[in-house]
Amino acid sequence: MERADLKKFDLPDVPGVYLFKKGRTVLYVGKATSLRDRVRSYFDDDLIATRGPRIVDMVTKADRVAYETAPTVLEALVREAALIRKYRPSANAEGKDDKTFLYACITDEDVPRVLAIRGKDIDFDAKASREQKLSAIYGPFPSGYQLREGLRLIRRIFPFFDTDKPVTHAGRHHVAKLEFNRQLGQYPRNLDRKGYARSIRNVSLFLSGSTKELRVKLERDMRLAAKEERFEDAAIVRGQLFALDHIQDVSLIKDENLERARAHGQEADARIEAYDTAHISGTDAVAVMTVLEGDSPAKREYRTFRIRGAGNDDIASLRETLSRRLPHTEWPLPRAIVVDGGRTHKKAAEAELKDAGVAIPVVAVVKDDRHRPREVIGSRAAGITDADAVLVNSEAHRFAVSRHRALRSRRMGGTNTSR
Numbered sequence: 001m002e003r004a005d006l007k008k009f010d011l012p013d014v015p016g017v018y019l020f021k022k023g024r025t026v027l028y029v030g031k032a033t034s035l036r037d038r039v040r041s042y043f044d045d046d047l048i049a050t051r052g053p054r055i056v057d058m059v060t061k062a063d064r065v066a067y068e069t070a071p072t073v074l075e076a077l078v079r080e081a082a083l084i085r086k087y088r089p090s091a092n093a094e095g096k097d098d099k100t101f102l103y104a105c106i107t108d109e110d111v112p113r114v115l116a117i118r119g120k121d122i123d124f125d126a127k128a129s130r131e132q133k134l135s136a137i138y139g140p141f142p143s144g145y146q147l148r149e150g151l152r153l154i155r156r157i158f159p160f161f162d163t164d165k166p167v168t169h170a171g172r173h174h175v176a177k178l179e180f181n182r183q184l185g186q187y188p189r190n191l192d193r194k195g196y197a198r199s200i201r202n203v204s205l206f207l208s209g210s211t212k213e214l215r216v217k218l219e220r221d222m223r224l225a226a227k228e229e230r231f232e233d234a235a236i237v238r239g240q241l242f243a244l245d246h247i248q249d250v251s252l253i254k255d256e257n258l259e260r261a262r263a264h265g266q267e268a269d270a271r272i273e274a275y276d277t278a279h280i281s282g283t284d285a286v287a288v289m290t291v292l293e294g295d296s297p298a299k300r301e302y303r304t305f306r307i308r309g310a311g312n313d314d315i316a317s318l319r320e321t322l323s324r325r326l327p328h329t330e331w332p333l334p335r336a337i338v339v340d341g342g343r344t345h346k347k348a349a350e351a352e353l354k355d356a357g358v359a360i361p362v363v364a365v366v367k368d369d370r371h372r373p374r375e376v377i378g379s380r381a382a383g384i385t386d387a388d389a390v391l392v393n394s395e396a397h398r399f400a401v402s403r404h405r406a407l408r409s410r411r412m413g414g415t416n417t418s419r
Helices: 003-009 035-043 047-051 053-061 073-087 144-157 193-207 211-227 231-245 250-263 314-325 343-356 386-412
Strands: 016-022 025-032 064-069 102-107 114-118 134-141 271-280 283-293 303-306 336-340 362-367 373-377
Touching: 003 035, 003 064, 016 035, 016 053, 016 073, 025 035, 025 053, 025 073, 035 053, 035 064, 073 134, 073 144, 073 193, 073 211, 073 250, 102 144, 102 193, 114 144, 134 144, 134 193, 144 193, 144 231, 144 250, 193 211, 211 231, 271 314, 271 386, 283 314, 283 386, 303 314, 314 343, 336 343, 336 386, 343 362, 362 386, 373 386
Parallel strands: 271 336, 336 362
Antiparallel strands: 016 025, 016 064, 102 114, 102 134, 271 283, 283 303, 362 373
């Protein structure tokens, strides 16, 4: 397969899983924040150096790409694991076997726990680990870190125990309440036995990749609770449905970025990104990202964003740009971010990063009335030099102006540039 072949598959710029296939045989399964950009990366010139001969051989043999979209990276993560287990693609092994991977397991206990267990500690035939019997095994998950992060995110929606030791009830006969406030302090209420069993069933559906079925179930539960005037229960389920579609899975995105950076022989802290906007009275507003790697501009990494909100609001445009940049796992996360403006712009960028759960220092370059650098704020704390901050900032300003002019010229010439 060659890069030109990708056009016929019409890969979208959304999260999901992709399958490289030869005929009906699945050669490789992967997940992505952007299916389009991730699959394109397999046709980079440096593929053999970054991914190795096994992946190069797989891409050469493949004759088509199939894909499934997903609302979030977390759902793509569990779907990837389900498809790897179903098809056992040879290129996913990379010299590993079932004993090396981690699995998400639900224990076969009166109070089930959800645990991450390595394959070497599981007897798949007996459906048991070294410590206890298991009612369900999901996986394999190629990244142990991402599985643990995924379980942490799932646990915030559907509470479950993940303690090292079994959970016991007080008294000979199992009490009606499970003391969640003690072990799961982030939940404001106790769950009874019936409620906990329902939560475990939801976790099981999610981990199996049956998220559509899970949503149907939750909607049915919500309607039933409302019909029976159990309005608190209905509100809880409504919150779970909302959370499924608004999972802040930036920790998974960041990990994918770091993996991609390592694959390309890049150090994550060698990259600095700068952002700037350009518009005239709010029209044809465009934002740009420029990149400094080492001490040189990396122009191949520059990106343009058409502003969808109010183009004359620089703060809103900055936050919009960052919110659209962060999900791109194919772009390594930078050591520092440089913004054009003062402390207000710096705080706005920091707020957007905090909301996304990403810890990247922000530097601001303050300009005088002739748009010349007057002050650099935060460079020492970010561990970069003033000179690098000014360089990448000036590149952002130059690039933003050039992109804005090009956009205006095309519009005034009658070319449709809407996306």
